[in-house]
Amino acid sequence: MQHQIPAVILNQTIPRISEEDLRASRYQISAFLAAHTVYELLPESGKVVALAVDLPVKQAFHILAEQGIPVAPLWDFYKGKFVGVISASDFILILRQLGNHGSTLTEEELETHTISAWKEGKARRNGQVDGHGRPIPRHLIFVSVLAGPGDNLKDVALKFLQNGVATIPVIHSSLEDGSFPQLLHLASLSGILKCVCRYFKHCSGSFPMLQLPIYAIPLGTWVPRIGESSSRSFAMLRPTSSLSSALNMLVQARVSSIPIVDDKDSLLDIYSRSDITALAKGRAYTHNLNEMTVYQALQLGQDSNSPYEPRTQRFQMCLHTDTLLKVMEQLANPGVRRLVIVEAGSNRVEGIISLSDVFRFLLGNIPRPQCSEETAVLHTD
Amino acid sequence: VPVAPLPRGDVHSFFSQIWRHDSPGVVDSATEKGIPIIITWNYGGHDVAVEGSWDNWRSRKKLLRSGKDHSILLVLPSGIYHYKFIVDGEWRYMPDLPFVANEMGHICNLLDVHDYVPENLDSVTEFVAPGSPNSSYGQALPTEEDFAKEPVIVPSQLHQTVLGTDNQDRASSSKPQHVVLNHLFIEKGWASHSVVALGLTHRFESKYVTVVLYKPLK
Numbered sequence: 001m002q003h004q005i006p007a008v009i010l011n012q013t014i015p016r017i018s019e020e021d022l023r024a025s026r027y028q029i030s031a032f033l034a035a036h037t038v039y040e041l042l043p044e045s046g047k048v049v050a051l052a053v054d055l056p057v058k059q060a061f062h063i064l065a066e067q068g069i070p071v072a073p074l075w076d077f078y079k080g081k082f083v084g085v086i087s088a089s090d091f092i093l094i095l096r097q098l099g100n101h102g103s104t105l106t107e108e109e110l111e112t113h114t115i116s117a118w119k120e121g122k123a124r125r126n127g128q129v130d131g132h133g134r135p136i137p138r139h140l141i142f143v144s145v146l147a148g149p150g151d152n153l154k155d156v157a158l159k160f161l162q163n164g165v166a167t168i169p170v171i172h173s174s175l176e177d178g179s180f181p182q183l184l185h186l187a188s189l190s191g192i193l194k195c196v197c198r199y200f201k202h203c204s205g206s207f208p209m210l211q212l213p214i215y216a217i218p219l220g221t222w223v224p225r226i227g228e229s230s231s232r233s234f235a236m237l238r239p240t241s242s243l244s245s246a247l248n249m250l251v252q253a254r255v256s257s258i259p260i261v262d263d264k265d266s267l268l269d270i271y272s273r274s275d276i277t278a279l280a281k282g283r284a285y286t287h288n289l290n291e292m293t294v295y296q297a298l299q300l301g302q303d304s305n306s307p308y309e310p311r312t313q314r315f316q317m318c319l320h321t322d323t324l325l326k327v328m329e330q331l332a333n334p335g336v337r338r339l340v341i342v343e344a345g346s347n348r349v350e351g352i353i354s355l356s357d358v359f360r361f362l363l364g365n366i367p368r369p370q371c372s373e374e375t376a377v378l379h380t381d
Numbered sequence: 382v383p384v385a386p387l388p389r390g391d392v393h394s395f396f397s398q399i400w401r402h403d404s405p406g407v408v409d410s411a412t413e414k415g416i417p418i419i420i421t422w423n424y425g426g427h428d429v430a431v432e433g434s435w436d437n438w439r440s441r442k443k444l445l446r447s448g449k450d451h452s453i454l455l456v457l458p459s460g461i462y463h464y465k466f467i468v469d470g471e472w473r474y475m476p477d478l479p480f481v482a483n484e485m486g487h488i489c490n491l492l493d494v495h496d497y498v499p500e501n502l503d504s505v506t507e508f509v510a511p512g513s514p515n516s517s518y519g520q521a522l523p524t525e526e527d528f529a530k531e532p533v534i535v536p537s538q539l540h541q542t543v544l545g546t547d548n549q550d551r552a553s554s555s556k557p558q559h560v561v562l563n564h565l566f567i568e569k570g571w572a573s574h575s576v577v578a579l580g581l582t583h584r585f586e587s588k589y590v591t592v593v594l595y596k597p598l599k
Contacts, residue, residue, distance in 0.1 A: 045556045045589040052596035059576050063595050075594055149585070172585065183592050184585055199461045203434040206463075 014216045017208050025209040026364050032199055033154035033192070038147055038170055041191040048169075048183050050075050053083060057118050058110040061091055065280035070273070073169040073183060074115060081181055082171055084144045086115055088273040092247050094118065095276070095285055146171050149184055153192050157359050160189050161366045164356075166256070166337065189355040194332040196362070200325060210325035219324065219361055220341060220353035223265075236261050236349060239268060239295035246271050246294050259340055259349050260294055266347045267340055270315040275301050317342045320350055324361075331355055415456035416494050420444070422451040422475065426468040433464030433492070441467065459496040465489045539564060557582045557589050569598070 049067050051060050053074045064072060064086075071087040094110070145163045147156050149172050159168060170185040204210050214220065223234045235253045237246055239260050249258055250273055257272035271294055278301035279285040284292070318327055318339045330339055331353070341351040360366050422429045422444060429444040429451040444451035463481070466473045474480050479491040538560040566580040577598050582591040 039586065039588075042585070042588045042590070044587075045591075047591040047593065050592060050594045052594065055576065055595060055597050059595070059597070063576070075596075077596070182583065182585065182590075184588075184590050198459070202460045202462045205434065205437055 015212060016216065017212060021208055025207050026362065028207070029196065029362050030154055032196070033157060034152050036153045036195060037149065038151050038153065038156055038185075038187060039149040040195060041153075041187055042149070042170070042185045046185060048073070048186055050082070050183055051086060051115065052077060053116045053119075054114045056111050057090075057094060057113050057115055060086055060115055061277070061285075062280050064088075064091075065277040068277075070277065071167045071186065073186070075183075076116075080179060082144075082146065082169060082183065084119070085167060085169065087167070088276045090118065090122075091276050092250060092273060093122065095279070095289065096244070096247055096251065098285075147187060148172055153195065154363075156187060157189065157192050157363060158366065161356055161359055161363070188337075189359055190332060190334060190336060193328060193355060193358065194334075197325075197329050197332045201329070204325055210328075211323050213321045213323055214318070214327055214341070214353065215320040217324065217361060219327070220339075220351050220357045222341070222351035223349060234351075235259075236265065237271070237294055238262070239293065239298075241294050242290050243292040243294055243297045244289040246297075247276075247289065256354070257338055257352075259352070260298070261349055264346070265349050267315075267317065267342055267349050269298055270338075270340065271298065272337075315340060317347070318353070319344055324358075327353060328358060331358060413458035414496060415458055416496060418455050418457055418492070418494055420453050420455060420464070420492070422466050422468065422473075423449070424468070424473070424475075425449055426451070428467075428469055430467045431464055432467065434462050435464075457492075457494050459494050462492040462494070463489045464492060536560075557591065562589075 049063070049069055050073045051063065053076045055063075060072070064070065071085050073082050073085050075081075076083045098110075145159060145165050145168050147159065147168050147170050149170055156168065160166075166188060168187045169183060170187050171181045172184055173179060173181040200207060200210060221234065235249050235255050235258050237249065237258050237260055239262075246258060250256070250271075257270050259267055260269040260271055262268055275297065278297065281300050284297075284300055316330055316333075316336050316339050318330060318341055320341055327339060330336060338352055338354045340349060341353060342348060343350055420431055422431075429446070430441045431444060431453060432438050432441050435455070435457055442453055442455075444453045466475070474488050474490050479493070480488050481491050482488045538558070541558075541561070561582055563581070563583055568578040568580070575598055576595055579594045579596065580591065582589060584590075
């Protein structure tokens with residue numbers, strides 16, 4: 001997390017809270033999360049879509065697009081268990097591979113290439129080795145970050161942060177050996193944040209930390225000042241940039257979304273990893289991604305949106321003066337994973353706040369994982 | 382635990398008394414649904430009042446006495462609240478209700494207002510699951526002969542498939558009817574008949590989950 005004061009703050013005294021207040025608040029939040037379980041995240045009546053792991057990648061892509069979901073757990077009939085998830089990141093990697101010359105994956109092969117074959121190839125390409133330098137055995141190829149309904153929310157929040165994932169399937173088995181597992185829910189940090197906000201909404205007076213404006217913390221990733229050096233440059237794109245440059249940026253910068261701005265850096269839209277599923281429409285993924293612009297790709301998505309979802313709800317914005325509590329309540333809405341910090345009036349992009357930024361702050365100093373989803377962090381449990 | 386109002390004694394006069402004397406608790410905005418909650422103090426005393434975080438401890442509400450108990454009806458949006466009692470001038474809390482201590486050692490009671498009441502079949506005492514009808518039951522898998530016969534007619538309650546295309550907001554799906562629970566539905570016709578969708582709704586404790594699994598058809 002960057003600790004520099006954003007460029008927008010000039011000659012203002014920055015509100016602060018004492019170390020003790022911060023520690024006391026964090027203690028209470030941790031205690032609250034540890035006292036509640038994943039079961040509370042389940043809606044009274046919910047629906048989850050899962051895919052069999054021997055489904056061809058192309059079918060998987062179309063199903064996710066049709067169902068309007070960015071991620072699905074994978075079921076292996078032979079092993080009788082859930083073995084991980086397939087997500088928008090996988091499709092982005094597949095499409096980038098298709099575009100490469102000398103790639104081993106052709107469009108026809110997409111029809112027969114199964115999800116499990118794709119996952120194995122990905123692990124091999126990333127040269128996965130275990131702690132002793134040996135190649136990972138086949139049965140451990142899948143990334144399998146799972147949770148049970150009785151797990152407490154603090155442990156699950158840490159799982160999200162330590163593994164750099166956005167979705168964790170909730171699985172329950174009433175048998176000792178974990179056989180005949182039931183899929184219950186797809187947990188996300190926004191669900192946990194909703195629980196936290198329920199707690200704070202009506203007793204925020206006891207937590208002065210929540211009234212801090214976000215620039216004072218500072219929370220999120222901010223556009224660096226001109227002339228300032230920064231370890232990470234802020235990823236933004238013009239609408240005329242090619243889609244393949246957007247996909248490259250998503251993978252290499254290891255971000256989940258890129259603000260699309262005009263020549264004055266004013267926010268026009270946002271391109272997220274989950275937008276990749278719009279390419280299933282009319283099989284647009286077979287077109288040359290170098291020749292498709294980000295604007296065209298976003299148009300595809302707009303047409304396939306349900307008429308009930310207005311364009312403006314695709315992204316949410318906030319101001320640098322907004323309080324932590326206000327930002328938390330916005331992020332607690334389902335489907336909102338990030339807020340773009342903009343300048344009032346001009347909509348000039350100042351930064352981005354994600355769900356994981358908020359939780360890293362609330363739980364205190366959790367380091368980012370070395371690798372993210374793209375490089376398939378492996379778990380030997 | 383404070384629950385939704387269940388009458389004890391004479392319902393009508395109790396409630397009409399409350400509506401006349403005291404306005405219900407704060408409901409922040411017109412769009413937030415208020416849920417009626419009764420808070421009760423069972424430890425005697427003459428004058429009992431309550432203050433809480435629902436209005437940031439701004440107002441003190443008197444409880445109405447009924448025998449040894451004092452109660453008040455509040456209407457609050459879903460959320461978690463802190464509150465304390467003032468009994469004859471002293472700050473008190475109810476030790477047999479959920480409570481929490483802050484870092485300075487002050488204790489107050491905790492109120493968790495849910496916007497739905499979870500199902501609890503154990504509380505429905507008259508419900509006894511009917512036995513299976515008289516017939517022979519077995520676990521043998523169907524044979525070629527069985528497949529040659531016409532399938533049994535599906536009961537009309539099961540005509541509504543859980544695989545219906547309801548791609549609306551998942552969080553607000555309506556509760557499924559109990560009759561469809563634990564029945565497996567299959568839907569073919571996906572992408573040139575090479576993929577099928579299997580659907581199942583089951584209950585986990587008080588919540589319902591519909592799982593749709595897509596698999597290739599070989």
